[in-house]
Amino acid sequence: MEHYGEAFIFDDFHDANEGVEAPEVKEEPKDDAISNVTLVQKPSSERQTTQTVIEVPETEATIKLLVHFMHKQRYPDLGDVPFVQLLDLAYAAEKYVVHSAMAVCNAYILMNTPSYPLESLVYATKFCYPRIADAAAPYTIAHPMSSIRTAFGEDIAAFAAWYRESFLDVLRSIILVPPPKNGSTQCQYWDGYASATIADVPRDPTLYLQQIVTGQGFPVGFYQKHKSELKCDVFNCDCFRRMNDWEKNAREASIPAYSTFLQRE
Helix, strand or coil, X not given: CEEECCEEEEEEECCHHHCCCCCEEEECCCECCECCEEEECCCHHHCXXXXXXXXXXXXXXXXXXXXXXXXXXXXCCCCCCCHHHHHHHHHXXXXXXXXXXXXXXXXXXXXXXXXXXXXXXXXXXXXXXXXXXXXXHHHHCCCCHHHHHHHHCHHHHHHHHHHHHCHHHHHHHHHCCCCCCCCCCCCCCHHHHHHHHHHCCCCCCHHHHHHHHCCCCCCCCCCCCCHHHHCCCCCCCHHHHHHHHHHHHHHCCCCCCHHHHHHHC
16 A cells, blocks of 8 residues: 555556456376366566555544554554644544544543543544543533534534533522521521622633532632621521521532433433
8 A cells, every 4th residue: 555645545456357367377288197287377567457546534644643553563652642633533543443543542532621621522422432521521611602513513512502501500509599497587687698699609600610510619718708797696597507508509519421411312
């Protein structure tokens, strides 16, 4: 196989039915009922060959890397390969079903999900890799829907939006004020505290959402900032208990793993 730019040339030998003369067979006189047959093959220089050019969309660098995974040799180190080229190799490996390259690319893409979450999520969704999808998805929260739509295409944009809808439950936990417990005395200063706390919630709470789903937790002290508004003399007063319930609801907010949506698609 010879390589020219981004095209490949394969040499095919034609058989006798395609115009090449068959080997010459010389029969010698029979001796004692034994036949001696001598096969004389045409020299290789007299064989006719044809060249078939196959155009492929992958770059020369991608194909060269992919070919290394097709032989019994040490696989190339992809640690220094730029992520764009790594992703090209991963797509080529899926296209040509080169399992060795698929496995290695999987490992490196998983390592790069925090830096390239959207690209990793599109790849994982397309080829159904739940582990990569679950690792990448939380980091896409801050991406605008226009970027999601461009990356996924119109057919999958709704699917991505469905996942993002789950974060509304987290947002509700952040801003929804818990009612007083039965038998609790209504704190007269509660409304002032709640208003001041909600006012601190940013207009675009994606940063808080990302902190929650990436395991960093809700910002420490968010609900404690205005506790002086409650004017409680003791920590276990009804106002403080209600404040702690509010903070607990926000900290315990969670969403399903992205892979569960892959299974439902």
